[in-house]
Amino acid sequence: MALELINDKEVWDAFVDTSPHGLLFHKWDYTTITAQHTGYRLLPYGVYKGEELVCLAPLYFKSTHGIKTLFSPPPMQAVIPYQGLIPAKEFDTLKLSKREAIMDLIAGDLSAEIDAISPHYFSLTLVPGLADIRQFLWRGYTPKVRYTYIIDLSQPAEAIWGGFHSKLRGKIRKAEEAGMNLVRSRDISELYASITERFSQPEMNIPMISRAYFEDLFRAYPDHLAAYYLYDREGALTAAVATQEYRRFLFWMGAPRIESGYAGNEYLQWLLIRHAKACGYPIFENIGANTPNLNFFKSQFCQGLGIYVEVCRKDMVGTLAEWAYSSIVNKPWLKRKVVPYID
Known part of the structure; x- marks a missing residue:
């Protein structure tokens, strides 16, 4: 069998570190902390070709009231947009025929394991840059396309600035003149x-897990996770975000707009773009391109869209469970009674 569970953190992280598709979301402590706080069982699979490890696939399993689900990443409360597969470091340099053969091996072995687990609902969301899902489509999986906002930081800063919406540039200039103070912190309070x-509002339909989850992640990755706070001259908070700084600079979580006389959110994002470029990151990514009410704000900054894909499969039970959640349990008035948003 070419599919095995890997329980060696050093082997896992070394593979993630060398793969160009490996992100912080894939790291060993990140996956184990996520499983712990979301209530899923982590299945850290490795796909082998002979003795060679060619791919990692962290999957999360849960059985609730007899309904079995298998995800990578787990649903939205973990704030992980994508995870899925991590191919080996040389994968992108191989000839197309060899890449296709490896993807056939990966899809075949994973599909056999998925069939053995027999989840009612399965979802695998791959990172941007891994778009060849033909081997999964040929095995009956359903594709979905997702988007993310990206800025190419190899451009001159002037080109990035010139790509902003003209009204956005005006807001940033005004905030800059006000003398804001940016603070990088490990304190997420x-x-x-x-x-x-924000998430406690009745209209929000996304449950949020505990503060302890984020605290555990920040303790595990103090050099790669950060909270940024923007204060005005009087010391009042005007904007706050969390970032991931590993391989790419990821604008990860943002607080809702804080009422003030200046465009704090806009100015904070510009400062972070400049910071990411100065640190040598190739890409600045702002997740949230799939949320219509955020699109105009985020697209003011970005000149491009990245694409990532999901493959999923569900049976009649999974379809019914999905409908029940979206149509009944997910109603805001009911969710406030049954879902523990926060501590």
């Missing part, structure tokens, strides 16, 4: 308080 208020 103010950020979490702001996000708590």
Whole structure:
């Protein structure tokens, strides 16, 4: 059998570190902390070709009231947009025929394991840059396309600035003249308080897990996760975000707009774009391109869209469970009674 569970953190992380598709979401502590706080069982699979490890696939399993689900990543409360497969470091340099053969091996072995687990609902969302899902389509999986906002940081800063919406540039200039102070911190208290208020609103249909989850992640990756706070001259908070800084600069979680006389969110994002470029990151990514009410704000900054794909499969039970959640349990008035948003 070419598919095995890997329980060696060093082997896992070394593979992620060398793969060009490996992100912080894939790292061993990140996956185990996520499983712990979301209530899923982590299945850290490795796909082998002979003795050679050619791919990692962290999957998360849960059985609730007899309904079995298998995800990568787990649903939205983990704030992971994509995870899925991590091919080996040389994968992108191989000839197309060899890449196709490896993807056939990966899809075949994973499909056999998925059939053995027999989940009612399965979803695998791949990172941007892994778009060849033909081997999964030929095995009956359903594709879905997702998007993310990206900025190419190899451009001169002037080109990035010139790509902004003209009204956005005016707001940023005004905020810059006001003398804002940017602070990088490992303390998520103010950020979490702001996000708590946002997700506790009755109209929000996304449950949020505990503060302890984010605290555990920040402890595990102090060099790669950060909270940024923007204060005005009087010391009042005007904007707050969390970032991931590993391989790419990811604008990860943002607090809702804080009422002030200046465009704090806009100015904070510009400062972080400049910071990411100065640190040598190739890409600045702002997740959230699949949320219509955020699109105009985010697209003011970005000149491009990245694409990532999901493959999924569900049987009649999974379809019914999905409908029940979206149509009944997911109603805001009911969810506030049955879903523990936050501590």
